[in-house]
Amino acid sequence: MAQEKQILFERDELLRAVNRMAHEIVEQTASPSELVLIGIRSRGVHLARRLARKVEEIAKITPSVGVIDVTPYRDDRARELDSRAVGAFEIPVEVDEKTVVLIDDVIFRGRTIRAAMEAVARMGQAKRILVAALVDRGARELPIRADIVGKNIDAGAGRRVNVMLEESDGVDQITVSDW
Amino acid sequence: MFRRNLLSIADLTNDEIEEIFELADAAEKLGADKVAGGRIMATLFYEPSTRTRLSFESAMHRLGGSVISCSDMKSSSTAKGETVADTAKVVSSYADVLVVRHYWDGAVQAMAEHAGVSVINAGDGSHEHPSQTLCDLYTLKQEKGRLKGLTVVICGDLKNGRTIHSLVYALARFGASVVTLAANGMELPQYVLERLEREYDYTLAPVATGDLKAVVTETDALYLTPKQPHQLALFTQLDPGLQTRLDTIVSGLRYDAFYMTRKQKERMKEGTAGNSYPTIGSEFLREQRFKNTVVMHPLPRVDELSPEVDKDRRGIYFKQAAYGVPVRMALLKFLFAQNDTKRAGVKKLPTWFESPETLGPQCANPNCITVTEPASARRKFDFLAGGPGGALILRCLYCDHRIKVQLVGHVKSKRYCAYDIALSDTIKDWFENKELAIFDSIKAAEEIGYEPYKSGPQRNIMDETAIENAVRDIARQILRDCDDPDRLLVLGIRSKGSYLAQRIAAELAAAQKRKIEIGEIEIYGSGDEIRRLFRAEPEAGPLNLKDREIVLVDDVIYTGRTVKNALDIIFRSARPKSVRLAVLIDRGHREVPVKPNYVGKHIPSSERERVRVKLREAEHDEKDKVVIYSIISPVEQQVGGLG
Numbered sequence: 001m002a003q004e005k006q007i008l009f010e011r012d013e014l015l016r017a018v019n020r021m022a023h024e025i026v027e028q029t030a031s032p033s034e035l036v037l038i039g040i041r042s043r044g045v046h047l048a049r050r051l052a053r054k055v056e057e058i059a060k061i062t063p064s065v066g067v068i069d070v071t072p073y074r075d076d077r078a079r080e081l082d083s084r085a086v087g088a089f090e091i092p093v094e095v096d097e098k099t100v101v102l103i104d105d106v107i108f109r110g111r112t113i114r115a116a117m118e119a120v121a122r123m124g125q126a127k128r129i130l131v132a133a134l135v136d137r138g139a140r141e142l143p144i145r146a147d148i149v150g151k152n153i154d155a156g157a158g159r160r161v162n163v164m165l166e167e168s169d170g171v172d173q174i175t176v177s178d179w
Numbered sequence: 180m181f182r183r184n185l186l187s188i189a190d191l192t193n194d195e196i197e198e199i200f201e202l203a204d205a206a207e208k209l210g211a212d213k214v215a216g217g218r219i220m221a222t223l224f225y226e227p228s229t230r231t232r233l234s235f236e237s238a239m240h241r242l243g244g245s246v247i248s249c250s251d252m253k254s255s256s257t258a259k260g261e262t263v264a265d266t267a268k269v270v271s272s273y274a275d276v277l278v279v280r281h282y283w284d285g286a287v288q289a290m291a292e293h294a295g296v297s298v299i300n301a302g303d304g305s306h307e308h309p310s311q312t313l314c315d316l317y318t319l320k321q322e323k324g325r326l327k328g329l330t331v332v333i334c335g336d337l338k339n340g341r342t343i344h345s346l347v348y349a350l351a352r353f354g355a356s357v358v359t360l361a362a363n364g365m366e367l368p369q370y371v372l373e374r375l376e377r378e379y380d381y382t383l384a385p386v387a388t389g390d391l392k393a394v395v396t397e398t399d400a401l402y403l404t405p406k407q408p409h410q411l412a413l414f415t416q417l418d419p420g421l422q423t424r425l426d427t428i429v430s431g432l433r434y435d436a437f438y439m440t441r442k443q444k445e446r447m448k449e450g451t452a453g454n455s456y457p458t459i460g461s462e463f464l465r466e467q468r469f470k471n472t473v474v475m476h477p478l479p480r481v482d483e484l485s486p487e488v489d490k491d492r493r494g495i496y497f498k499q500a501a502y503g504v505p506v507r508m509a510l511l512k513f514l515f516a517q518n519d520t521k522r523a524g525v526k527k528l529p530t531w532f533e534s535p536e537t538l539g540p541q542c543a544n545p546n547c548i549t550v551t552e553p554a555s556a557r558r559k560f561d562f563l564a565g566g567p568g569g570a571l572i573l574r575c576l577y578c579d580h581r582i583k584v585q586l587v588g589h590v591k592s593k594r595y596c597a598y599d600i601a602l603s604d605t606i607k608d609w610f611e612n613k614e615l616a617i618f619d620s621i622k623a624a625e626e627i628g629y630e631p632y633k634s635g636p637q638r639n640i641m642d643e644t645a646i647e648n649a650v651r652d653i654a655r656q657i658l659r660d661c662d663d664p665d666r667l668l669v670l671g672i673r674s675k676g677s678y679l680a681q682r683i684a685a686e687l688a689a690a691q692k693r694k695i696e697i698g699e700i701e702i703y704g705s706g707d708e709i710r711r712l713f714r715a716e717p718e719a720g721p722l723n724l725k726d727r728e729i730v731l732v733d734d735v736i737y738t739g740r741t742v743k744n745a746l747d748i749i750f751r752s753a754r755p756k757s758v759r760l761a762v763l764i765d766r767g768h769r770e771v772p773v774k775p776n777y778v779g780k781h782i783p784s785s786e787r788e789r790v791r792v793k794l795r796e797a798e799h800d801e802k803d804k805v806v807i808y809s810i811i812s813p814v815e816q817q818v819g820g821l822g
Binding site: 114 | 756758
């Protein structure tokens, strides 16, 4: 049976949203040279790379891009005792005294971002941490905010928001579907 | 009793390193003389190791000594919760030397402080691995006949490689030049570069160049060189004119060695970084200018080093591994001899900072022993003056991590203020008189009764009635959002958050006609961080956080870091159903993406101002109120007083 699927964002709208987010990132950073983008695996990483290119166009400075894999930090997983095993997929970047923008495709309950903040602390002492998400679904379970949002979507708890990106899915699109 | 440890390569002078090398040259004789006869070495490895452990054990056996070890430290008493300090004390009575590898930065130093015998660091977290460095230096010296004046290219993961940091310092001490070729995002940490500049008088010139061939063409490389005698030392900044000259000079250099590090495959699956990890194959080495360039690698290798290099005379990494045994034999002999001479402690006492107050600065490295197991290591710091913008920097004595001093306090007058460069002389006096306190946050300072240096009249922002109304309003909103009052847990951040939590819980209890569980969370403590507040249920067991609807309560939210720490502590112990945040005052200036769900009052404030919540539970003679005033430093206060 075909899934009930509704397209919320086509390619053009998605690109515009990313563009706007890049501008907001630049605006919210005191000095572009202290900017570091960290993508949360895996679509957050694609977004981070796109945003880095946009920021480069706007501010003529290429921010470094790091990768965080929150699976080992997520609270819904059994805790791993060996601290060295954590973050196997990460690409660490220098965050000391930097403004770090954590980037994910969808922010929802806030648990991923909380875990990502813990991962940032492992890399160093950031001056400031901001959150940028293409989609904010609301319905937070933790007191975490998104500073920069592409689109707010109130999809309802039982539905799924899918962000598809060319890098991983061959198409730029945001859809809402039943599970 | 005098005993020598090897915790960092800095524990050995250049002469001592040379002495160890001479002993290593005569390793066969050391073996024949059975210099470790009757002695026992204990190997404690909290992390897996093949080469380091086996070569230490082999070295000890060859010296005629014996070895005891625990095959898996994790399954031993550690699993029962024994601290590393206790393990060190206990094992000291079984052996004459401990060889330790641990996954926490600084853990081996903490063990050395508690052990009664010599301790050798066989790798602590991502901090140091000095015996590997000795082997690397020895190999280089064997191959090249000297260390001074060599140019060594270091490639790969330079950020996390503990061997790399030790090696770079050691090369600097012997006057070798270093070219670094980091994989994307794995550059040598800034503090390593700064230490090279400061302590070894090195200057770095960036050479614009992307993969290993870059040394020849174009890549991102850092060229580190001793200030003398190289002229290159003058080039600290990159401009287009210099660039061409620099390239010419750099490409004209002779490279004596390539030091490769392991490509950590698991890190590379994603994205572009995988493509930029430097690799070496025989084709590369065919170039005339690499004719005498040896290739080293601490092993194990992945695919950054082609097996065809094995057959090349310049591929010396298996030799390098083989030198592990004689060098470690020499090291053991050296330490035994030092201990036996029973020399008076010539080590001068370092002047470090240890907080005179119960709350003080915390190391920002979450993997540091002072954070992971404070019972084994009291926090101690060095001062490093002259950070960016005149910042005062503390260096953790266990893991070398640096933290910026935010707030300083005067122990006698119990006053605090933000650190400012204008205060540096004052601070020096305070430190020398043991009157200096340092705090990570205003909350910590005020928790132990420090008052800010202040000026100007206070403005009242909220009075007793306003606070009471705000508390009632917050309680009403909590009930509105609550799915299941049975799961509700009001958790106050100590100590003002706890008082507010009790007031909110009282409102909730009155509205719901039932008991509401209250807990308290301590951000700066160590050990028992979340506890039940006695008023809730007198004889109940430990507080259960799992699947609870937690309402976290604090008086003021500012940067948001306190709340972030509270969330870390909560999630370390259990997974709640949800956490909502209630604060009496939100004054803005967030530094982390934390947002309160319930706010009594928003107060726009400047960073030079202080918002203070006064509650009758804390200040017995006063009524509830919230005040705001500006903070000034003691220096400004003096100037103001004179004017």
